[in-house]
Amino acid sequence: MSTTLQDDGTRTLREGHAPTLKVRKRPLNRRATLALSIASPVVLLLLWEVASRSGMVDARFFPAPSGVFLALAKRLTGSELWGHIGISLSRIVIGFLIGAVPAVILGLAMGLSAVIRAIVQPLVDATFPVPKLAILPLFILIFGLGEGSKYMVLAVAVFFIVLVNTAAGVRAIDTTQLEVGASFGASRTIMFFYIALPGAVPFILSGLKLGMNVALLVIVAVEFTGASSGIGYLIWNSWQVFKVEQMYVGLVVTALFGFGFAGLFALLERVSMPWKRR
Amino acid sequence: MSAIPGSPPRASSDVKVDIRGLEVEFQMRGSKFKALDGIDLTIRRGEFLVIVGPSGCGKTTLLRVLAGLEEASGGDVRIFDDDNGQRPESAMVFQEHGVFPWMTVRENIAFGLKASGMPRKARRDIADEYIERVGLTPFAKAYPHQLSGGMRQRVSVARAFATDAQMLLMDEPFAALDEQTKLVLQELLLRIWQETSKTVLYVTHSLDEALVLGDRIVVMSGRPGAVKDVIDVAAVFQRPRKVAEVRSDERYGSMFGRIWGQLRQEDEAAS
Ligand SMILES: Nc1ncnc2c1ncn2[C@@H]1O[C@H](COP(=O)(O)OP(=O)(O)O)[C@@H](O)[C@H]1O
Ligand SMILES: [Mg+2]
Numbered sequence: 090m091s092t093t094l095q096d097d098g099t100r101t102l103r104e105g106h107a108p109t110l111k112v113r114k115r116p117l118n119r120r121a122t123l124a125l126s127i128a129s130p131v132v133l134l135l136l137w138e139v140a141s142r143s144g145m146v147d148a149r150f151f152p153a154p155s156g157v158f159l160a161l162a163k164r165l166t167g168s169e170l171w172g173h174i175g176i177s178l179s180r181i182v183i184g185f186l187i188g189a190v191p192a193v194i195l196g197l198a199m200g201l202s203a204v205i206r207a208i209v210q211p212l213v214d215a216t217f218p219v220p221k222l223a224i225l226p227l228f229i230l231i232f233g234l235g236e237g238s239k240y241m242v243l244a245v246a247v248f249f250i251v252l253v254n255t256a257a258g259v260r261a262i263d264t265t266q267l268e269v270g271a272s273f274g275a276s277r278t279i280m281f282f283y284i285a286l287p288g289a290v291p292f293i294l295s296g297l298k299l300g301m302n303v304a305l306l307v308i309v310a311v312e313f314t315g316a317s318s319g320i321g322y323l324i325w326n327s328w329q330v331f332k333v334e335q336m337y338v339g340l341v342v343t344a345l346f347g348f349g350f351a352g353l354f355a356l357l358e359r360v361s362m363p364w365k366r367r
Numbered sequence: 368m369s370a371i372p373g374s375p376p377r378a379s380s381d382v383k384v385d386i387r388g389l390e391v392e393f394q395m396r397g398s399k400f401k402a403l404d405g406i407d408l409t410i411r412r413g414e415f416l417v418i419v420g421p422s423g424c425g426k427t428t429l430l431r432v433l434a435g436l437e438e439a440s441g442g443d444v445r446i447f448d449d450d451n452g453q454r455p456e457s458a459m460v461f462q463e464h465g466v467f468p469w470m471t472v473r474e475n476i477a478f479g480l481k482a483s484g485m486p487r488k489a490r491r492d493i494a495d496e497y498i499e500r501v502g503l504t505p506f507a508k509a510y511p512h513q514l515s516g517g518m519r520q521r522v523s524v525a526r527a528f529a530t531d532a533q534m535l536l537m538d539e540p541f542a543a544l545d546e547q548t549k550l551v552l553q554e555l556l557l558r559i560w561q562e563t564s565k566t567v568l569y570v571t572h573s574l575d576e577a578l579v580l581g582d583r584i585v586v587m588s589g590r591p592g593a594v595k596d597v598i599d600v601a602a603v604f605q606r607p608r609k610v611a612e613v614r615s616d617e618r619y620g621s622m623f624g625r626i627w628g629q630l631r632q633e634d635e636a637a638s
Contacts, residue, residue: 265464272459275482287469364510
């Protein structure tokens with residue numbers, strides 16, 4: 090079937106004129122994929138190295154990667170960087186959990202119950218668009234300048250994205266599968282733990298993944314100004330005192346956080362969804 | 368499911384379901400329309416009743432009312448218990464997507480038993496028995512995505528039979544399968560049914576399937592759905608049956624012609 094757009098803007102569908110688009114369906118083999126995905130960042134780093142050393146780019150702003158990695162290695166042997174890493178990680182994990190756990194529970198309830206959905210949905214719709222960082226000052230008023238306000242900003246940011254995804258996940262479950270449960274007279278508990286929860290797991294996990302990315306983003310921003318510790322503080326402070334290499338060390342560490350969380354979630358996916366086609 | 372107060376019981380030992388004047392209404396963008404209008408039907412205990420009819424005539428709706436998934440808006444449906452409610456009233460087999468992708472074959476088949484609160488060990492034993500009966504023993508621990516469509520329907524059928532429900536409600540369970548697989552599963556279904564003496568309500572749009580499987584065939588007419596004819600097949604094709612033998616029987620053609628005549632009138636009325 091093909092679509093033709095006519096002069097008057099109307100479309101007609103014609104049978105029997107299937108476009109012969111050839112799609113390469115077979116994915117690259119694993120080794121080739123791995124080789125390419127290693128090669129591309131390495132090549133980029135090499136280009137950067139050359140550009141920085143040869144003066145093609147300003148080495149004050151773009152220090153050579155080798156220098157950055159040396160600085161990183163040196164700092165990893167001391168305790169200061171580890172301190173920043175530890176404090177940021179604990180903020181992320183605690184804030185994430187405070188936000189994600191109730192979000193999954195409420196999201197499942199919203200997906201299953203039209204009543205709960207009718208109550209919660211308007212509140213979510215009204216508050217979801219508020220940029221989460223904008224409530225930091227309010228939370229500082231409420232929870233003080235300490236850790237509490239940081240956890241809560243993270244928690245709120247994570248909460249919404251996980252909630253919305255979880256509820257969507259339950260709604261996306263094939264209605265037949267919910268009816269199978271009902272037709273066998275399954276109790277609410279069984280419907281919840283054996284159908285709604287596992288059925289929504291793919292959406293929940295992608296919600297958690299997005300939530301973790303948001304948490305990383307928010308924590309760095311929060312630490313820029315409202316903290317005297319953490320990776321965000323390290324980056325901001327390095328900029329203020331013009332220690333560019335140290336700033337890059339902070340950037341590399343945040344990137345490693347991102348990689349680490351991505352790996353963690355890939356593992357979680359494998360463990361929690363043995364039934365997924367791979 | 369409502370009983371009319373004061374009306375005399377119509378129960379007799381060989382009636383399983385008694386449907387009188389059943390109506391089901393749906394809301395469609397504010398306006399109401401009747402999917403089923405004045406269905407009268409008696410289902411006998413232990414019979415294999417097949418329902419055929421044009422698409423959209425309310426076959427699925429009828430099954431869903433009996434399964435308790437849909438509310439009747441009028442009329443009277445009575446389901447008579449086989450044995451004081453010891454066993455579940457009914458179990459449903461859906462056309463597709465009925466098996467849970469996140470459960471193994473064994474977990475899927477045991478699900479109905481779990482829902483009825485049976486302890487783990489007993490559940491597992493019964494599930495394994497039915498896994499064997501439908502020939503899936505090597506796949507007990509497989510997930511549905513690792514199975515063919517036919518194997519997935521075996522799981523659905525086994526899950527329904529495993530609950531030992533008094534009545535099986537099957538909604539075009541084999542419609543999406545290829546001919547060969549369908550034939551094998553029809554034979555399998557007949558065999559298990561014969562061993563268990565359950566009442567079966569089987570919806571299909573295939574006249575062949577109706578003739579091969581059914582004791583009686585209910586022909587429905589559409590918009591709104593009503594019972595048009597009931598054809599006694601058991602009087603013609605004796606049990607136990609072989610699918611291929613029924614098809615090659617000389618009376619198969621005339622029976623086919625009779626139902627087809629009914630359905631064609633339907634088509635002409637609709638067009
Ligand atoms: N939940 C529903 N809401 C509105 N209309 C419905 C609903 N379920 C079924 N219908 C309508 O009722 C009629 C009968 O449907 P169904 O029982 O599925 O027919 P069949 O199984 O015979 O094809 C159809 O016109 C269908 O569109
Ligand atoms: Mg149907």
